[in-house]
Structure formats: structure tokens, C-alpha cells
Amino acid sequence: MGHMGAGAPQGPQPLPGVAHVVAVGSGKGGVGKTTVAVNLAVALGKLGYKVGLIDADIYGPNVPTMMGVTRQPNIVGENRIEPILSHGVKFISVGLISPGDKPMVMRGPMLHQIIRQFLQQVEWGELDFLIVDLPPGTGDVVISLVQTVPLTGAVVVSTGSSVALQDARKALEMFHQVKVEVIGLVENMSQMTLPSGEVIDVFGAGGTERTAAQFGLEFLGALELNPQIREGGDKGLPISLAGPDSALAKDFYTVAKKVADKAKEIASKSEDVLEIS
Secondary structure, X not given: OOOOOOOOOOOOOOOOOEEEEEEEEOOOOOOOHHHHXXXXXXXXXXXXXXXXXXXXXXXXXXXXXXXXXXXXXXXXXOOEEOOEEEOOEEEEEHHHHOOOOOOOXXXXXXXXXXXXXXXXXXXXXXXXXEEEEOOOOOOHHHHHHHHHOOOOEEEEEEOOOHHHHHHHHHHHHHHXXXXXXXXXXEEOOOOEEOOOOXXXXXXXXXXXXXXXXXXXXXXXXXXXXXXXXXXXXXXXXXXXXXXXXXOOOHHHHHHHHHHHHXXXXXXXXXXXXXXXX
């Protein structure tokens, strides 16, 4: 762990002004975790919360594309980074710093540095929710995150396929090991409705809900597989912008409300514990 300097704060430090930090993770890539993180952030913003979003998916930073802004952030004051504001959400991404097709090639310590900067050097101001889009899998970034800031909880995204769920279970186990409470599971790309009204089950809908039940965790909802959701992300106009009454966005709002309620519940529980101890 390396020796901390004398008087250095031990362990994760809460971010001043930020009420809840919620990580969005998945066991494997390609399950639409970033789509869920971005739409969750936008939906929470539309529900009246102050929201920030960190793109911690260092190797595949897609948040700028999905949020529709790719300009570099401004540096303000003493080396502080001003987050980009888009669709009512403040966000930061490595994709803003290293734009285009240049990959970020880096090792663990550099990763840790970036995650720390995104948490501590960005002018987040007052936030109800800071959503962190994690890379897929169970690697360094999660460890850096939990070492830097106390997390309220994590949302795990999967499709219903047994392969994806096998990896989602690893993600659940990882959060358990680093003592982060799992807020619940989301099934993405659940079913597809054809123009004829016929419903196709592409990835094994219902699998995620069964997994949640197995682990005694909350199932936050199923999001359908729909080209318009992808198009929204590709164009930088997340589907949640359509609001809670939109047929396509409403499921994201169901998830957002459940995440908000559960995060507040977890936070108030931990406050009770602090008062007792």
C-alpha cells in the first residue's frame, strides 16, 4: 500500500458538496453499461436532482459522444478542472483530454491518478448524485475509486444471457469484497419489439431478475433493445431527454427513481450507524 505521508488523511474522503456517489458497473463489455449510466444521469437531472457524471471507462470513453460534447474542459484557478455541462448534467471524461482515435495506453498508477483527479480536482459544486461509469470487469479502476471516495452503492448492468450474467456475478462479488453495497441490477437490451408488434427475446430476458433474486438484491428494471436508444447515444441526444412520459425513456426513469430512493435509504442507514458508533 506504500507509506502515507505524516498527517495525510487515511482512507477514502467524502467529496464536499456531493451527497451520493453511485458506480455503474458490469462484468463484461458490450452490455450497454455506458448507455445506462448516461441515461440514468440525464433522467435523474430531469427529475430535479443535481447530477455529475464521471466517465471512468478509461479504455473506451464513450460518454462525450453520448452526451454530445467533445471539447476540452477549461482549467480554472489552481489547476482545477471545470466539468462540461450538457443536457443538465456536469461530466468529465478521459475522452475529452485525449480526443479522437488515440487510445489511452496506461498502467495502474496512472489510472489511479486520473480517477483521483476526476473526483478531487473537478469543480463539481453541489451534487445530489455523482454517477461513475466504470470500465467493464473487475479491475484497478474500482479499487482506485473505493480508495478515494466513499461510495453510496453500485448498479450492475447485464443482459439476460447466461454468459453476461456469469460475469455480472463476478462484478457483484467484487463489490462485495470492496464493501460497496449493490443498489440493484438492471437488465439492458432485454427484449425487442418489431414494428409488427411481435416481441423477440434476443438475450434471454428475465435472467437478470432471477440473478437479483438469487442474491437477494433489488431488480431495478428491464430496458428494451431498441435502435432509437442506440441512435440517441450515437447522436449525443440520450433517450432520457424525451422525459418520463416517453414510451422509450420511461423505463430509464423507473430505474432512476429506484436508484435515487435506494441511494438515499443506504445513506441514511450509514448515518444512523455513525451516530450509534
